[in-house]
Amino acid sequence: MQFARSTASHNPTPIQVQSDEQLMLAYGQGEIQAFSQLYAKHKDPLWRFFIRRGMPTDCAEELMQEVWQRVIQSAAHYQANARFTTWLYQIARNLLIDKHRLAHRQFKLVTEHFDDEDCSANEPEQLVQSARQAQMLRKCLAKLPALQLDTFLLKEEAGLKLDQIAQVMDSAVEACKSRMRYAVANLIACLGKHGEKS
Amino acid sequence: MTVQDEKQLTALYQMLGKESSPAKLDSKILAMAEANLSDRSDTQMNITNRPTFGRKWRWPLSGLVTVLLVSVIMVHQYFSPLQKIPPHMESAQPASPGFMQMPALIREQDPVESKRQRFSDVEAEAQSAGDVNFHEDMHANKVEIIQNAAQWRIQLQAIDKLLSDGKTEEARTALTKLVSQSPSVAAHLSDRHLQLLDRPR
Numbered sequence: 155m156q157f158a159r160s161t162a163s164h165n166p167t168p169i170q171v172q173s174d175e176q177l178m179l180a181y182g183q184g185e186i187q188a189f190s191q192l193y194a195k196h197k198d199p200l201w202r203f204f205i206r207r208g209m210p211t212d213c214a215e216e217l218m219q220e221v222w223q224r225v226i227q228s229a230a231h232y233q234a235n236a237r238f239t240t241w242l243y244q245i246a247r248n249l250l251i252d253k254h255r256l257a258h259r260q261f262k263l264v265t266e267h268f269d270d271e272d273c274s275a276n277e278p279e280q281l282v283q284s285a286r287q288a289q290m291l292r293k294c295l296a297k298l299p300a301l302q303l304d305t306f307l308l309k310e311e312a313g314l315k316l317d318q319i320a321q322v323m324d325s326a327v328e329a330c331k332s333r334m335r336y337a338v339a340n341l342i343a344c345l346g347k348h349g350e351k352s
Numbered sequence: 353m354t355v356q357d358e359k360q361l362t363a364l365y366q367m368l369g370k371e372s373s374p375a376k377l378d379s380k381i382l383a384m385a386e387a388n389l390s391d392r393s394d395t396q397m398n399i400t401n402r403p404t405f406g407r408k409w410r411w412p413l414s415g416l417v418t419v420l421l422v423s424v425i426m427v428h429q430y431f432s433p434l435q436k437i438p439p440h441m442e443s444a445q446p447a448s449p450g451f452m453q454m455p456a457l458i459r460e461q462d463p464v465e466s467k468r469q470r471f472s473d474v475e476a477e478a479q480s481a482g483d484v485n486f487h488e489d490m491h492a493n494k495v496e497i498i499q500n501a502a503q504w505r506i507q508l509q510a511i512d513k514l515l516s517d518g519k520t521e522e523a524r525t526a527l528t529k530l531v532s533q534s535p536s537v538a539a540h541l542s543d544r545h546l547q548l549l550d551r552p553r
Binding site: 181184186189193197198200201202205211215218219222226227229230284285287288292310338341342345 | 361364386392393
């Protein structure tokens with residue numbers, strides 16, 4: 155769980171190690187500090203979830219605000235029945251779907267010419283290769299079908315397991331498993347294809 | 353596709369830039385959270401300050417209960433069959449409000465009970481009259497005893513004075529007269545008086 159580790163290091167010195175659910179309950183009882191802690195933990199992964207879903211920045215900002223507004227409004231009546239992260243991404247995804255439905259978003263197509271300007275010629279070849287691959291991955295992600303992309307991002311950014319992803323996406327675990335398999339296959343194929351080209 | 357591929361992809365994904373949400377957005381959302389808290393506390397305060405049903409209706413309800421209670425007591429007294437009016441008051445009963453007339457009406461409805469009650473009333477009155485006479489006699493006796501005692505004291509003082517003046521014969525005569533008139537004075541005589549009575553002339 156890559157994200158979980160990275161977020162743990164993001165929060166430098168938490169006064170008291172509390173679960174997300176405990177923090178949410180504490181905020182519900184009036185502790186603003188708990189909300190700050192919770193927000194600091196989840197804001198960047200959620201932001202990247204929107205951005206990597208191909209949302210323009212202004213749209214992502216709007217969605218972020220809406221998601222957290224719902225969290226804030228629900229705080230007084232919040233009950234820790236489910237995992238907070240699952241609930242948070244459920245809200246985020248529902249809002250995203252509504253937004254897409256309104257905008258009739260079309261997935262961006264991967265451009266055939268990769269932008270190599272970011273890669274410095276002085277860096278070691280392996281590092282340059284990795285950076286190039288990461289850049290390619292970004293473009294390949296944009297090519298993925300929405301459901302496969304959601305499954306992949308929920309795993310990588312939110313650190314959710316397949317059963318939790320299924321809960322967020324309101325679908326069967328097997329379906330999510332299958333989507334994940336297709337997402338990985340498509341990304342590898344995309345990366346291989348572009349690797350050969352470069 | 354293998355697990356190895358998935359791990360490689362994950363590693364590659366982590367190499368992507370870690371974009372952060374704009375600081376402006378962060379402060380906006382945190383301010384929103386704070387505002388929500390203060391709104392909630394204000395609402396809570398309003399709820400606690402709002403007069404409750406009990407507080408709002410306290411005085412009207414207590415007034416109503418008082419009126420009801422007084423009415424119940426009055427009605428109870430008005431219709432109470434235990435209300436007794438002595439016969440001598442009954443004759444003097446004016447055409448007054450129903451408050452005093454009502455028991456009489458009840459007695460009229462039950463003549464046997466009425467007679468029995470009257471008899472017991474008369475008996476009680478006689479009893480109470482006898483008691484008053486007895487107490488009056490007792491009182492008169494007490495007054496007489498006190499008056500006699502005062503008289504004896506005066507006469508005994510006079511006898512004492514005669515004795516101190518050396519008029520022993522006169523003192524004896526007076527004492528003998530007093531004892532013969534009121535034998536009960538003998539219980540109050542001093543040794544000196546008794547010696548005077550015992551001493552031969």
